[in-house]
Amino acid sequence: MSAPNKAYDPVEVAALAPAAVDRMRADALAAIAAAADLDELKAARLAHAGDRAPITLANAEIGALPPAARAEAGKRVGTARSAIRAALASRQEELAAERDSRVLVEETVDVTLPWDRTPAGARHPVSSIADRLVDVFVGMGYEVAEGPEVEAEWYNFDALNFPPDHPAREMQDTFFVAGPKPAERSGVVLRTHTSPVQIRAMLTRPLPLYVVSPGKCYRSDALDATHSPVFHQIECLAVDEGLTMADLRGAISAFVEAMFGEGLRTRLRPDFFPFTEPSADVSMECHVCRGASTRPGGAPCRVCRSQGWIEIAGCGMVNPRVLVACGIDPDRYSGFAFGLGIERSLMIRHGVTDIRDTLEGDVRFSRAFGVEA
Numbered sequence: 600m601s602a603p604n605k606a607y608d609p610v611e612v613a614a615l616a617p618a619a620v621d622r623m624r625a626d627a628l629a630a631i632a633a634a635a636d637l638d639e640l641k642a643a644r645l646a647h648a649g650d651r652a653p654i655t656l657a658n659a660e661i662g663a664l665p666p667a668a669r670a671e672a673g674k675r676v677g678t679a680r681s682a683i684r685a686a687l688a689s690r691q692e693e694l695a696a697e698r699d700s701r702v703l704v705e706e707t708v709d710v711t712l713p714w715d716r717t718p719a720g721a722r723h724p725v726s727s728i729a730d731r732l733v734d735v736f737v738g739m740g741y742e743v744a745e746g747p748e749v750e751a752e753w754y755n756f757d758a759l760n761f762p763p764d765h766p767a768r769e770m771q772d773t774f775f776v777a778g779p780k781p782a783e784r785s786g787v788v789l790r791t792h793t794s795p796v797q798i799r800a801m802l803t804r805p806l807p808l809y810v811v812s813p814g815k816c817y818r819s820d821a822l823d824a825t826h827s828p829v830f831h832q833i834e835c836l837a838v839d840e841g842l843t844m845a846d847l848r849g850a851i852s853a854f855v856e857a858m859f860g861e862g863l864r865t866r867l868r869p870d871f872f873p874f875t876e877p878s879a880d881v882s883m884e885c886h887v888c889r890g891a892s893t894r895p896g897g898a899p900c901r902v903c904r905s906q907g908w909i910e911i912a913g914c915g916m917v918n919p920r921v922l923v924a925c926g927i928d929p930d931r932y933s934g935f936a937f938g939l940g941i942e943r944s945l946m947i948r949h950g951v952t953d954i955r956d957t958l959e960g961d962v963r964f965s966r967a968f969g970v971e972a
């Protein structure tokens with residue numbers, strides 16, 4: 600094979616001297632051995648075996664030597680290039696094997712892990728219980744009625760027969776959004792109970808009226824184990840001809856049995872609410888000890904504090920003054936209503952000792968009540 604027919608250049612041809620070729624070979628082998636990964640090896644290949652590598656350039660000079668010197672120089676350079684190629688191939692093999700075993704470890708798939716890893720959410724128990732109670736009453740023919748959480752003071756208090764100086768209106772009980780303007784009689788509050796929905800329902804719906812109203816309420820109560828400034832109530836209202844306390848009693852029993860279990864007795868004791876007359880507080884037989892803790896020799900009960908009864912709701916016959924405020928003839932119609940706190944009922948039912956557990960949004964709390972799709 601004939602080499603390029605270049606003029607003789609002693610400087611360039613010096614690259615073909617044995618010491619120079621040995622140095623190129625040594626440099627190349629050192630760089631190849633030092634390559635720590637395939638990228639570094641690629642750079643070493645380019646630098647020591649590529650088109651611009653010293654040994655490649657030296658090889659191109661062989662043709663410039665006197666013919667007698669070509670064979671020896673060609674052999675020297677060829678041997679060095681073979682050694683470099685062999686070193687590259689073997690390092691390539693080593694580094695590829697290292698990479699493969701590292702990838703195998705890093706990307707190991709544990710096929711024994713559970714495959715269904717998408718975390719399932721849980722409905723909040725307050726929502727689940729509210730829905731369940733609403734369903735019970737809807738099943739009895741009640742309609743769901745909702746009202747705004749930011750409510751006119753008139754609906755929250757006045758129409759419900761709260762006198763202007765009633766303590767519940769005080770700043771320490773009620774969050775006022777806006778006070779009454781001089782020309783207006785009513786300010787704006789965050790509703791303190793679901794009872795204003797009674798007024799809205801009586802003003803807008805035809806009679807007879809059977810509604811159930813779940814929703815959020817707000818009071819400026821300090822957060823502690825049994826109080827929260829935001830909580831939920833559920834309220835039932837019925838207005839019809841000839842309703843009596845016996846009907847109220849029946850509705851309350853239906854509620855208690857749906858929420859706490861079949862066959863639990865209820866008890867009404869006189870109480871006072873401005874919007875019901877007569878008014879009563881509702882207690883139910885303790886669903887845990889069923890009164891056994893009050894009998895001689897009965898084990899103490901933490902749920903009812905060995906009282907045998909647990910207070911759960913307020914109730915009463917709709918005050919005729921409220922009917923009149925809503926344009927309903929109290930001589931023809933009567934009504935009953937009852938309302939209770941959903942968180943407190945949940946706490947009683949499930950032995951939750953701190954209302955804050957219902958507020959913090961920790962899914963572990965909700966999951967304990969079951970996960971629904």
Ligand code: FA5
Nearest residue numbers: 792794820826827830913914915936937938939940943
């Ligand atoms: C009322 O709010 C009446 N509107 C209930 C009513 C409706 C009576 C219809 C008659 C007819 P009371 O202020 O007692 O009543 O509140 C009812 C329930 O709300 C309480 O028993 C309690 O369970 C719950 N509740 C009140 N304040 C808080 C609070 N800060 N945190 C949690 N729950 C509360």
